[in-house]
Amino acid sequence: MEEDSVLERHGGGAEPVVRLVNVTKRIGKRTIIDNLTFDVPPGEVFGFLGPNGSGKTTTIRMMVGLMRMTSGEIYIKGRSIRTEFEAAVRQVGAIVENPEMYKFLTGYQNLVHYARMIPGIGKRRIDEVVELVGLSDRIHDKVKTYSLGMRQRLGVAQAILHRPSLLVLDEPTNGLDPAGIRELRDYLRHLAKHEGTTVFVSSHLLSEMELMCDRVAIIQQGRLVDVRPIRRDAGAEKLEILFEVDRPDTASEVLDGVVLRTESGGIVVTAGREETADINARLVAAGVRVYGIRTVTKSLEDQFLEVTGGGRIG
C-alpha cells in the first residue's frame, strides 16, 4: 500500500516539491521537532504557521541543510537533502530569518558572490533580478547604507537568482512596513502563479498567511497539528450567517430547525446566498425586526487559536 502510493505520486504530474517524512530533531533530551510528515505541492504558496518557539525555523533550517535531522528524511524534488545535498539544494532559494548580506560589499557585489556559486548565472540574469526587485538605483551602493526594506529586496534577489523551483522564506514580513508587506505578498503570488515557483513561507502572522497562502500547515511544539487549504471562493459555499434581530427566540421558532444557535441579540444559521435572502424574508414576514445580517466566517486566527489551544509557548 505504502509503496503504491509513493509510486503513484512520483508517476503523476504533481509530484510534491518538498516531502518531509517522519522528520525528528532532538537536541539533548528535548524533542524540538516530533515526527513531522507533510508534502508541499508544486506551484503553491504554502504557509507554515505556528506560535513562537514551535519549531518553524528549525524545520526550515533542516529543509535547507543548515541543521541535521535526528531521524527522518526531507526530499526536495525527490532528492534527499541529507545524502544528495548539492543536487537538492540546487533547487532551493531561501532567506532564513533576516536577509544578512555582506555589509562592506555593494548590493551588486553580493549578488555576484552568490551568482558565482551556481554555474550559468551571467551578468544579464543579475541585472534582470535587480530590475525585478526594484533596486536598480541603489544596487551599486554598499549594503550598510540600505534600509531594512532594501535589504529584504536584496534578500529576495539572491534567493531567486538561480530560478529555484522552491523558494523558502522564514518570517519574510518581519520588519517590513505595510507597503513592503503588500509588495512582497503580490510578488510571491506572482512567482507561484506565473513562474511556477513553489513558495514555502513561515510566519506567526496569521492574517498575513491568510492573504498570501493557498494552503497552510500548522505546527505546535514541534508537532504537525493540521494542514488545510485556505478558501478563496467564499461565495460558492454555505457559511455561518448571523442575523441581528430583536427577538431571537421568536426568530428560532419561525425558522424551526434551521437555526444553528441562538446568541444574545441574534441567531446563527448555515446558509448560502439565496437562502440568506429567503430567511430574511421569512423573519420580516413574521414581524421579527432584522437589524443586520453578516457572515461569521472563522478567520484563520480563530482556527489557529482553536487548534493550538491558545498561545502556549512550547
Next chain:
Amino acid sequence: MADFLNLVRNENMKIYYRVRTWVMSAILLVLPLAMSIIGRFVDDSPNMWSYVMLESGLMTMLLSIFAVVMAADSVAGEFSNGTIKLLLIRPWSRNKILLSKYLALLCYIVLNLAVFFALTLLLNFVLFGGGDSGSSIPSGWSPFGYVTAWYGLNLIEMAVVATMAFMISSVFRSGGLAIGLSIFALLGSGIISSLLSLIDKPWIDYVLFMHFGLERYLNAGELFRGHSLGFSLGVLAGYYVLFLALSWYVFNRRDVAS
C-alpha cells in the same frame, strides 16, 4: 575546477574589498620605508642586511597578527554577521566552502610575505647598496640565502599560527577568542617555553610553544634542547594536521542555529 576557483574568488573578494585589509598592507609598506629612510640619514655605518633583518623581524610579527585577524574572521565573522546561512545553502559541500576560505587565507599570507620580502630587499639595496653583511648574518651563510631561509621558516610558523586561529574560529565561532588565543601563542610562546624548560619531563618536547622561533636553527651550533630543525618541523606538522582536522570536523557537523 574552474567552479571551485569561483569560491576562492568570492573569499578573496571578501578579504580585498575591506578597508582594513588595505590599512594593514599599508602599515606593512610604510613602516619599513620610514625605518630605512630615517636610518639612511641617522646611521653612521649603515648596512643593507642589518636593516633587512631588523625590518623583517618586526614586519613578520605584524603580519602574523594580521594573518590571525584574517583567519579569525574568516569563519567566525560569517557566523556573527549571519551571512553563513546564505553561504551554506548553495550547492557546495561544506568541505569545499571551508577549503576555499582556507586557501584564500594562505594566499593572503604568502602574497603579503612575498611582497614584503621583495620590498625590503629592494628598498634597502637602493638605499644602502649591497656590501658586507657585517654581524647581521651568521657566518657560513650567504646573506641572500640566509634571508630566504629565514622567510621560509617564518612562513611555516605563520601558517601554523593562522591555522590555529582558523581552527578556533571554526570550532568556537568566536573571532575574539581566536585572535586572543593565537596572539597569546605567538607572543607568549617565548615565556611559556622558558617556563616549561624548567620542567624536566620528556613530554614538554611535544608542546606546541616549544617549537616557535624556528629561525634559531639557522644559527649553526645553537641547538635548542638538543632538537633538530626536522624534529620541530615534525611537531609543528602534527599540530597543523590536528588543527585542520578539528576545523573541518566541527565545521561539517555544526548545526547552524545562530
